[in-house]
Amino acid sequence: MKKTTIRPAVCSIMALALGGSLLAGCGGNSGAEEPTAGSPSPAGAAASPQTSVKASDKPLSLSVHLMFDGNVFNESWAVFKRAAELTNVSLKATLPKTVTDRKEAFNMMMASGEISDIVMSTKANMDKFGQEGAFVPLNDLIDKHAPNIKAFLAKRPDVRSVGTAADGKMYFLPFAPDGEAASGWFIRQDWLDKLGLSSPKTVDDYYKVLKEFKEKDPNGNGQPDEIPFFSRSASGVYELLSLWAADQGYALKDNKIVYGPLEPEYKEGIASVAKWYKEGLIDKEIFTRGTKARDILLGNNTGGSNHDWFASNASFNDTLKDKITGFKFLPIAPPANSKGKIVEPTARAVVKSDGWGISASNKHPVETIKFFDFWYTEEGRRMANFGVEGLTYTMVDGKPKFTDEILQGGQVTQNLYKYGAQIQFSFHQDFEYERQYLNSIADKGISEYINNKYIRQQIPILAYTTEEEKKLGNMEASINTYTSEMGQKWILGAQPLEATYDAYVSKLKTLGIEEVLKIKNEAYQRYLKQ
Incomplete structure (x- = not known):
């Protein structure tokens, strides 16, 4: 170097x-020749498609x-x-x-x-x-x-x-x-069948199903231990907000970036989530149970429904089929929200x-x-995605097929890392690498969400000037912390929503949310013009 x-x-x-101990590396090298940014080595003019x-x-x-x-x-x-x-x-x-x-x-x-x-x-x-x-x-x-x-x-x-x-x-x-689909709604189909219930189509249907799960003992153990909705993330409870067309964070609305907690739908959404929590339809430990919540609640036959990644959610049908008789944890279409629209708020990033x-x-x-x-190139992309032929995959009918070594243990990506494949430096990923280890349940769910266009438009990764970055850094941390704290207090019933909501909105403005939105929308307009 x-x-x-x-x-x-x-x-x-x-x-x-x-800290000052590292300053020596930045010192007096001003006399050194600095390469001209972007200047190509002497190698001719514009390139034509590579033959080598x-x-x-x-x-x-x-x-x-x-x-x-x-x-x-x-x-x-x-x-x-x-x-x-x-x-x-x-x-x-x-x-x-x-x-x-x-x-x-x-x-x-x-x-x-x-x-x-x-x-x-x-x-x-x-x-x-x-x-x-x-x-x-x-x-x-x-x-x-x-x-x-x-x-x-x-x-x-x-x-x-x-x-x-x-x-x-x-x-x-x-x-x-x-790939486009990331997470989806899953529900215990075997519980629905036992209680004679249909898959929920609307937010009201979903509420009624969760109530039945809570009150009708679908796991059949005679104990009121069912947890209708759960998540392995403390922020997972906020994914329920989409059922009221609301958001906990930033979203695109009419080709403009908005902040969900300032939108009119948010108040109804957070109030409804708080109501569901009070009625026991949401895991009482959702903010504290931790990342193993899904393993625990599905494993002990008490978890009823969640919103999570297709591949890992669907895999429980394989791991628990011999432990829980009739176990079926299947994806469903997003329940239509309070405005009658079927929308999936999450998506995979199309660019990282x-x-x-x-x-x-x-x-x-x-x-x-x-x-x-x-x-x-075709060969380079295949290597970045699948590894080295004869070592991590073989060609079958003109397509790479992973070896048993790569597929073992359900840790395909981690196994590929050992060879330098799927290290996300800069290449175009091929979803077929993931499709090889999806079970049919996940594959079907992903296809349904994509083919039916449930997934809404996402905010792209935006470029900010140095000054904009500085302003955002000073404001967003405080805004995010305050929003999270208040959302949790309202859901837990520690603060009355009606009496504190207007002050909450005022505090967000004091913290600079309007300036943040201005910066983000200016950056978004630059993005659209590129």
């Missing part, structure tokens, strides 16, 4: 964040700062070793395998000035330090030397928009997931805020962007 000259503002910020995946004529080693989901880049990963054989570019790790804090590791690198050739981080980090001169704008490099990325971005302007900073330049390539970019000290920007481009 070469020490990169970063503008003084970066050093000042990092000094405040990390070689990114470098000679073997080239580039340093990489990469950590994802607790996994630090490992030079022995089979996927990247095979990629090196094909592209002539190998990567050298700069993070020790003992690193556990991704945010701290990035901050330490930036404060030291010793920036790796390739850096994987978040959009906020890459945009911020890119505009300070630490990372190379990728626009010209992609246009001239990365035909596969260029073609992909032409088809997916949303990915380009997320990769673009507030100054109009791309400092990183984001990861592009595949994670990705990688090229440091300003990288002496081989053209070769690096060509290496990035490899992952958008």
Whole structure:
């Protein structure tokens, strides 16, 4: 690595964040030659579709700062070793395998000035330090030397928009997931059958079903121990708000970003959730039970319904079929809300805020962007998704099929990590990798939600200026904390909603919610224009 000259503002910020002991890395290097951002190496004009995946004529080693989901880049990963054989570019790790804090590791690198050739981080980090001169704008490099990325971005302007900073330049390539449906509504179909009930179609139907679950002993043990609605997340209770067309956070409404707790539907929604909680239809320990709530309540045959991820929810039909006679935990369409609309509020991110970019000290920007481009070829995408043929998958009828080793234990993604596949640096994910380990129940539920267009439009990842980031950071933490505290108090009955709601709205405005919405909507308009 070469020490990169970063503008003084970066050093000042990092000094405040990390303390004076790290300032030495930001000191007097102003005489060093700084690479021209975005200047390609001498390699000709615009690129044509690749006939070779070689990114470098000679073997080239580039340093990489990469950590994802607790996994630090490992030079022995089979996927990247095979990629090196094909592209002539190998990567050298700069993070020790003992690193556990991704945010701290990035901050330490930036404060030291010793920036790796390739850096994987978040959009906020890459945009911020890119505009300070630490990372190379990728626009010209992609246009001239990365035909596969260029073609992909032409088809997916949303990915380009997320990769673009507030100054109009791309400092990183984001990861592009595949698949749309994330979570869905599930219910104990065997309990419905036992009580002679139909699957709920409306919010009123759902309320009546939960009441029956509470009062009619569907698990048949003679005890009033059924918990009609549960969640493994303390925030899961707020997903019920969608039944009243309300939200606990930000949402798109009439092509504008709004804050759910300020919208007229919120008051009715939170009041209704509080009523359900008081009547025992919601787990009394929903704020404290923890992440094992689903395992516990389904495992002991007391949980009736939830809203959670399709794949993991559906898997309980396999793990509990021999333990609970007749166990059926099946997805249902979202109950129509109080306005008569069938809406699923959650969705998978179509673009992630994670990705990688090229440091300003990288002496081989053209070769690096060509290496990035490899992952958008057919072979590169297959490797990033499925691993190495003969090792993690075999080709069957022209499609990759995972080996038994990868499929074992139901930990497919974790098993792939060991080979360097599904590490979300920057490539286009293929949902077929996940479909291989979905059971038929999850697959059917996902298809139903997608085909029936239940999933509403999501707020994209937005780019903010440095000043906007600073303002949001100062205001949003307080707003989110206050909203969460008050929501919990109302649901638990610790505060009367009617008597405190107007003061709550006033307090949100005092905390700056109107300024936050102004900033977000200005950023959203920039996104739409890109």
